[in-house]
Amino acid sequence: MNGKNIGSILFLVGHILIFGNSKIYAEEVIVERINIQNIDQSPIYLAQSMLVFEDPSNRLDFDTIRTPNFENQFIKVPSSKEAFNFSYSKSTYWLRIPLENTDLSAKEVTFVISYPRLKTLDLYFQSSKEMKKIQSGYSVPMSKRPYQSRFFVFPILFPEKTEATVYLKVESPNSINIPIQLWNRDLYDRHEINDHVIQALYFGIALAMVLFNLFLFFILKDSNYFLYVLVVISTAFTIASHNGISSEYFWPNSPWMDQYSVNFFISIVLVLFLIFMRKLLNTKQFTPRLDRVSLVFIILQIVLPICYILSFESFVKIIVLSHTLTSFWILLVGIVCSFKKERIAYFFLLAFSFLFLALIVSTMRALGLIPTNSFTIDGPQYGSAAEMILLAFALADRYNSILKEKEAAEAQVKSNLEKSNLDLEEKVKERTDKLNRNLNAMKRDLFVARKIQENSLIIDSKLITELNLEYRYLPVSEVGGDFFDVVLLKESKYRILIADATGHGVQAAMITMAIKGLYDNIKTFELPPSKVMEIFNEEFMDNFVSLNSLLTALIIDIDLREKKIQYASAGHPAAVLLQKEQMLLLSKTGRMIGLKKQIHYESSELYFEPKDRLFLFTDGVFEAFNAKEEEFGEESLYHLFQSTRNLNLAAVENHLLKTLQNFLNGQDRQDDLTILGIDF
Structure with a gap:
């Protein structure tokens, strides 16, 4: 298919998405x-x-x-x-x-x-x-x-x-x-019994692929196998949502998940597939321009699901079109890499072609371009099964290539041992250069990870304006263990979450990103903060208890119309409400998340007046130690808030950062730092 035909198809699909109707x-x-x-x-x-x-x-x-x-x-x-x-x-x-x-x-x-x-x-x-x-x-x-x-x-x-x-x-x-x-x-x-047998066969294949390649990952320490496991798991969840298995077994009482899950999981599959493609085909090196465009599609498939969840009717057709465009792009990259005669690209292109066909069939059926029948209903499931198997062959071929490369390297080492010391020094130098390149690649990956985490913490500018919100987020390394979220529950009522996972760095960042995925599913529940916190704790214990990680969290509901604050705190540092004559602390109302199941949280509420000011922060703001092992402390923080009432929020937070820097006097911070300020 040439570029002109592809462009015609994309124009037709886009035209139907935007202008079509179903009268x-x-x-x-x-x-x-x-x-x-x-x-x-x-x-x-x-x-x-x-x-x-x-x-x-x-x-x-x-x-x-x-x-x-x-x-x-x-x-x-x-x-x-x-x-x-x-x-x-x-x-x-x-x-x-x-x-x-x-x-x-x-x-x-x-x-x-x-x-x-x-x-x-x-x-x-x-x-x-x-x-x-x-x-x-x-x-x-x-x-x-x-x-x-x-x-x-x-x-x-x-x-x-x-x-x-x-x-x-x-x-x-x-x-x-x-x-x-x-x-x-x-x-x-x-x-019905026969149908469940067929479903069991499909998910059995998926489970076998996951376990086998996870085993290879632990043996070979090759991230491609782990990325493949993530692709298979997300694909299986997508199919389970598409064919109703999830509704029957995973969330039988969640209309919200039934409405949103399929397109949301498709975006996750495409993000993981793009990352897997970049790693497997090494597009950074062989096709750097295409690789940069792939990064754009990754960001697109992260941002659009968020918009899709916030406004279903406005973005449902857009996200469906984006799935088609992203699939075309992955197919194009596979074709280009195949023309460069990369052996692994042949397997990748063949495998994704099945998944691409399955996705196109599903999209065209959803848009009414093709009829609904047993093939178009079950086609995505068959296509994804073929894709899983063929990708497994691709990784097996890659493993075989690695073995051959290893044997060749061992033969080369034996030959090098017989050479002079000068040759040996040259080889050591070459190895050192290679290690440096790998180190630089890891640094670039950490930079991308930081950008992804920062993008996940971006707050809608409209919410920032409505709440008079100012915030600072400074991880102690490339990525951090703090996160926060602001969402509009309904007219004039907002919900803010700020949380801090134990530890910092990549491990804490991975935990917070996973936990944030849990919170995204419950944050718009019209329940008191205490009930949302209890659900959050139960979900955390069900999914991440094996991580042996704990989490402090503070959920605050702000009603601008009634001038009321309702909150629940899971062992989190007390937020500060500055009023005309006094300073109020929003103390904890329950234990940290992750200690045990069925923790009860209390809700507290208070009222604010115009010109009051609210600060939410993590313990990295005051648990800072200088070279003399002196702690900055909470009392110093409270005094700073009170002494800067005449400054705007941006100036207060900048002053806080400068004060901490002077206090540390060249000493590195020990923890991630997050602070949110609101002027009523």
């Missing part, structure tokens, strides 16, 4: 009533037999749409044999189909919608004998659904010698795909 245009038809007698051997695909009514207002209820006024507004719309595909739409869709059971006995039937990302999915079964309403969709907790499955399943007892009309109400902020089938209940139960 229904079709002519009215009459659908004959379907007899359910034939479902004992195989399921019936209902899509091409159903009539559809689109409700852009989202206000009509079941009693309204079944009135004679709306009878003729149900129309036949184009669909594949297996499913409807309305792409991204803000409308509510009503589907209707007439059925009949001519048998002399009642039948247990099951309606199955094999697409797990529909928020509202209600089924109405209306016959002369009864009227049933069954609610489902990912907004309904798994325990309250009529049939607990990764798909939406509606069991119905269809009375004998009965005619019935079935209605479906569908609404979702995600792409609206409706693959609908009618099954015999027993037949579907057997199919």
Whole structure:
């Protein structure tokens, strides 16, 4: 495919994302009533037999749409044999189909919608004998659904010698795909078992790849194997979110995760794949210009998911388009490296081609460009499995190359031992130069890590303005163990987190970045800070107790309208509220995070007035020791805050940093330093 064709495809996808819509245009038809007698051997695909009514207002209820006024507004719309595909739409869709059971006995039937990302999915079964309403969709907790499955399943007892009309109400902020089938209940139960076997095989392959390559990583100390493990794990989570396994087992009661998880995990996969590609193909050396562009895509796939979470409707199509562009870019880099005749690039290109095809199929189905059927639904899973296996072959080939290089090096060493001392000195010099280059590469990697961490701590400029916020973040090394977050909960109410992991440097930074991922999932919960802190502690103990790390944290909710502060502190240094006549300390309300499970945290609240000032900080601000082993101390910090009331926040924080520097008198800081100031 040449560049012109690729550009045309990208233009078409972008045009549909930005200007496309999912309005229904079709002519009215009459659908004959379907007899359910034939479902004992195989399921019936209902899509091409159903009539559809689109409700852009989202206000009509079941009693309204079944009135004679709306009878003729149900129309036949184009669909594949297996499913409807309305792409991204803000409308509510009503589907209707007439059925009949001519048998002399009642039948247990099951309606199955094999697409797990529909928020509202209600089924109405209306016959002369009864009227049933069954609610489902990912907004309904798994325990309250009529049939607990990764798909939406509606069991119905269809009375004998009965005619019935079935209605479906569908609404979702995600792409609206409706693959609908009618099954015999027993037949579907057997199919469900077979389906779980297939899923177990896929995730079993993924687990085997993870364990084997993790074992190689510990033996060879080659980061490529660890990056591959991360790629496989993130891909498996993406597939689990895509096909509903996560909804069934990991977060059965989290509509938020069902709505956001797939695109979020795809971004994680692409970020890890870009890092893996840069490392495996050594693009820094062979294609430095392309490597710089890859860094831009990495940043893009870090920033866009944050925007996507903050504003779903504004960024959902943008993030889907970015996935396509990033995939095209990885494919292009693989092609370029293949033309440079890098052996490893051939394996990489072949492996990513399968993942690329899977991602394109998923994206085009979500946008309504291709029909929804068993291939387009399960295609990403098959593609990712092929990609995992082929990448494993690539690493195996690389390992073989390393062995050959090692054997050649050993032969060269034997030859060098027979040479003169001068030759030996030259070889030592060459080795030293190589070590220096590797050291410089590690320094550059640390610099990139610092930039990534700094970018993760960037606060929306709008929030900074609204809160009159000023902050300083100074890690003691390239990366640090402090982090903070500011988010708008609702109009005039903000939530601030500041936390400090034990230790500092790369280890603490990795822990804080992982922990920040946990906090991002719960930070917008409209719960008191104490409850959020308790959830945070439970998540930390469930996921990171093996790290033997502890964390102090302070969560503060600020309501600018009610002039109220509500907070919970997990062993964190007390924040300082400066008022006209006094200074208040926001003392700890519970123990550090990571000590044990089921820690109870208290919430405290207080009120502020205009011109009050609030400071939040980590212990690195006052636990500074000079050459005489004297500590700067909390009292000195409090005195500095009070004596600088006449200065603006930026001047206060700059003065604090200068005072600490003078106190240390050339001595290095011992801990990371973070301070946030707010003027009310």
